[in-house]
Amino acid sequence: MGDQQIRRVLGIETSCDETAASVVEDGTTIVSSVVSSQIDLHARYGGVVPELAGRAHLELLTPVVAEALQGAGSDASGDGIDAVAVTYGPGLIGSLLVGVAEAKALAMAWGVPVVGVNHLEAHLFASLLEQPDLGWPLVVLLVSGGHTLLVEVIAPGRYRILGGTIDDAAGEAFDKVARFLGLGYPGGPAIDRVSGEGDPAAFAFPRSFLAEGYDFSFSGLKTSVVNTVRRHPEASTVDVAASFQEAVVDVLVAKARRAALDTGATALCLAGGVAANSLLRRRVEEACAEDGIGAFLPSRALCTDNAAMVAAAGWWRLRHDGPSPLTLGANPNLALVATA
Ligand code: KG4
Ligand code: ZN
Numbered sequence: 025m026g027d028q029q030i031r032r033v034l035g036i037e038t039s040c041d042e043t044a045a046s047v048v049e050d051g052t053t054i055v056s057s058v059v060s061s062q063i064d065l066h067a068r069y070g071g072v073v074p075e076l077a078g079r080a081h082l083e084l085l086t087p088v089v090a091e092a093l094q095g096a097g098s099d100a101s102g103d104g105i106d107a108v109a110v111t112y113g114p115g116l117i118g119s120l121l122v123g124v125a126e127a128k129a130l131a132m133a134w135g136v137p138v139v140g141v142n143h144l145e146a147h148l149f150a151s152l153l154e155q156p157d158l159g160w161p162l163v164v165l166l167v168s169g170g171h172t173l174l175v176e177v178i179a180p181g182r183y184r185i186l187g188g189t190i191d192d193a194a195g196e197a198f199d200k201v202a203r204f205l206g207l208g209y210p211g212g213p214a215i216d217r218v219s220g221e222g223d224p225a226a227f228a229f230p231r232s233f234l235a236e237g238y239d240f241s242f243s244g245l246k247t248s249v250v251n252t253v254r255r256h257p258e259a260s261t262v263d264v265a266a267s268f269q270e271a272v273v274d275v276l277v278a279k280a281r282r283a284a285l286d287t288g289a290t291a292l293c294l295a296g297g298v299a300a301n302s303l304l305r306r307r308v309e310e311a312c313a314e315d316g317i318g319a320f321l322p323s324r325a326l327c328t329d330n331a332a333m334v335a336a337a338g339w340w341r342l343r344h345d346g347p348s349p350l351t352l353g354a355n356p357n358l359a360l361v362a363t364a
Contacts, residue, residue: 030106030137033337034130035093036085038123039115039143040170041065041072043084044331045092047105048246051339052156054094057332059325060084067209071199072169078118085126092331102134107347108337112140113358114170120354121335128350137347139338142361146293148177149340150326150333158320159290165280167304169195169210173360174238174279176287180340185362186283187238194272195298197242201249201268205261215265216301222266227252227259229271231278238279245271256335269303277307284317290320299327 032055037044045269046057062080066072090100098104110127112122131138147166151158163186166173174187195212200279202211207218229248232241249268253259276298284292292312298304307320312319326333 027139030339032096032105032269033107033109033335033339033342034089034102034105034106035331035333035338036089036110036123036127037143037329037331037334038081038085038119039111039113040119040329041077042329043081044329044334045085045089046331047092047096047098048153048332048335048339051336052153054332056092057325057330058091058095059330060088064208070209072202073172074116074118077116080121081122085122089130099171102130102136105134105136105338105340107131107137107139107342108134108188109139109335109341111143111146111334112352113142113355114141115356117354117356120356124354127221128352131324132174132350134185136142137342138286138350139333140352141338141341141349142358142360143334144171146171146333146337148175148183149180149337150295150322150330151293151320153178153326153332153336154322155320159318160289160293161289162293163280163284163287163289164293164295165276165299166295167194167276167298169193169199171296174283175360176283176289180361181344183360185360186287187240187279189242191241191243191319192246194240194242194251194276195296197246197272198298201265202236202248204250204253205265207257207261207265211299212298216303217364218262219266219269219303222260222262223262224266224270226263227267229267229273231275234275238283240275240279240310242272243250248278250326269301273303273307276304277311280308281311281315289317291320294319294322295327300324314318
């Protein structure tokens, strides 16, 4: 397969609670991108219910793909689509399988290659969609509902995992604390919103491992929030939320900044849903300006789950490793492999 032939890739993303499809040209230009969120479906349960997510993907994926194809001037015939890329892990098994089955069926029907994409690698590629000329090496702080990783990207496809969470993911901590405070689901945007009215110095919550290494721990912080509110039922919710957010952001920024300095990175990038947090964005920008390195903060739409990043990563993987076999399956525990 010649590289030149692969121009337009249809990306499919169904690993968690977003059903998404996108057509990306040459790995960098978003031609169409459709994201259908299941937030309303899961909100009443305070979190993603895997069974419901899988069923919703089944219902939503065909119309979402149709809309993405239409936005790219194509249709169910796949005219002008050169390959199909799909997230095959990590994520919820029932949800992943819906995307993988659809991708293989489309690829077979259209006679084009299919390529399985690692969801975490896709998040790393999201930065490149808006800033294709980012220099190397980069440090990416990937913070989502399921993951918290600090990764050195030596070049596309070449990673060194610097650290990760030993318990809750950053977004999970936001979601759990928000639920405890009665702020609703998803918790990150809710805490972000109300924190502006609170005093971030009202409570001194713990900053685990602040000065040591690159690993994170958020479960002690969550417990501390719960204990504090139980001891001080009169405490203002917005003050608790703001103090919690301050503690999370302090740790994320301190470690990401140290990682960038230690590795000689040219820039620090954010990825994943928590990268939409306004305090985190502001602090990263300030830290990078002080340290004289670039700060790259993808737009909120590219931080949260989307299929454009899947198409971009798939395009790159196709060029480097070729297509996946049609026996491609889902791998809920797929890890980001260090290939430095
Ligand atoms: O990347 P994402 O869309 O899905 C995966 O988990 O893969 O991330 C969703 C997470 C949720 O935990 C949500 O609460 C968090 O990102 N989030 C935020 C904000 N927006 C979304 N966390 C903090 N501040 C935000 N503004
Ligand atoms: Zn994600």
